[in-house]
Amino acid sequence: MIVPFAHILILAAILFVMGLGCALARRNLIMILIGVEIMLNAAAVALVGGSAYWRQVDGQVFVVFLMAMTSAEVAISLAMVVYLRRRRGTLEADKFDGMHG
Amino acid sequence: MIGGAVFYLLAVATVVATLLCVTRSNPVHAVIYLVHAFFDLALIFYLLGAPLVAAWEMIIYAGAIMVLFLFIIMMLELAPGGKPLTVDRQRWIPVALLSLVTLGCTIVLIIQDPGGAANGTSYHASPREFGTALFDHYALAVQVVSFQLLFAAVGAYYVGHGEPRRKEGKAP
Numbered sequence: 001m002i003v004p005f006a007h008i009l010i011l012a013a014i015l016f017v018m019g020l021g022c023a024l025a026r027r028n029l030i031m032i033l034i035g036v037e038i039m040l041n042a043a044a045v046a047l048v049g050g051s052a053y054w055r056q057v058d059g060q061v062f063v064v065f066l067m068a069m070t071s072a073e074v075a076i077s078l079a080m081v082v083y084l085r086r087r088r089g090t091l092e093a094d095k096f097d098g099m100h101g
Numbered sequence: 102m103i104g105g106a107v108f109y110l111l112a113v114a115t116v117v118a119t120l121l122c123v124t125r126s127n128p129v130h131a132v133i134y135l136v137h138a139f140f141d142l143a144l145i146f147y148l149l150g151a152p153l154v155a156a157w158e159m160i161i162y163a164g165a166i167m168v169l170f171l172f173i174i175m176m177l178e179l180a181p182g183g184k185p186l187t188v189d190r191q192r193w194i195p196v197a198l199l200s201l202v203t204l205g206c207t208i209v210l211i212i213q214d215p216g217g218a219a220n221g222t223s224y225h226a227s228p229r230e231f232g233t234a235l236f237d238h239y240a241l242a243v244q245v246v247s248f249q250l251l252f253a254a255v256g257a258y259y260v261g262h263g264e265p266r267r268k269e270g271k272a273p
Contacts, residue, residue: 001224002104002148011112011145015119022123030128030174034135037166038119041142044154052149055224057234060151064235067161068246072253074166078173079257085177 001052008049016042029081029091033074040070103213107206108148114202115141121195129180132170137199139163144206150224153231 019038026032044063051059085091115138122134139162146155174180235243 003108007109007112008149011115014116018116018119018123026123028128028179030170030179031131034122034128034131034170037135037162038123038138041139041162044158045142045145048146048149048151048154051151051226052224057226057230058238060154060226060231061235061239063151063154064157065239065242065246067157068250071161071166072250074169075253075257076260078169079260081173082177083260091177091179 005049005053008053009046012042012046012049014042015039015045027093029084029093032093033077033081036073037070040066103209104148107209108145110202111141111145111148111206114138114199114206115145117195118199127180128174129171132167132174136163136167137196137203139167140203141199141206144203144210147210150226153226153228 016039019035019040019042021035022038023032023035026035044066047059047063047066049059051057081091084096088095118134118138118141122131122138125131125134139158143155143158143163146152146158
């Protein structure tokens, strides 16, 4: 290990908290999705760090699964963004407070 | 050890780029700063002995997902436009500093180990080891994930094309 495992986890924690803050504080749907991206990348940092710490390749394999999951999530959520923009004409998360049905 | 110093430099650059990304009001600037953070993260992954993950971080995250974000932002015209394209020094300073840090770290890593074979003394996952683990040990998980991607593609198509088709159905 070139650096202590704790420092990698601290970097992952800082990135995760910034992503969480972005997802919670911003009210633009695009910025909320960017916050989710940052959080998923923090998880990837922790996984790769664990892979280097325990000298097992499994952590890196899970990062690949994480990337596939992120691609699926981004495809669905950006389609939802386009749909909501067409339907309601806004991307402010606070405007979507009603339910049909 | 030079790898440790490069790691801390890249970690600071990643955190600064992410902080700038989170605080931007223009979503295009936020996406570009996040792409920069992903470049730094890819170098960190390489330092931690995951060259394949580093390459995919660049190709999938920075190359595909973030460009999809940019495409959607521009398609929906979400970015505030109308400002002239002049050189704004206040806006250029953080970009130049972050780019210099990333470039410097890349050059240091290239000079230290041009072949990329040894990667210091830390753990280094070879492509053979990675492929065996992915397609032998986790073969079922790979299939499940590929199904998930297929369902996501179908769902995105359905959501994206739901509105015009309903209008077509109502018209006659």
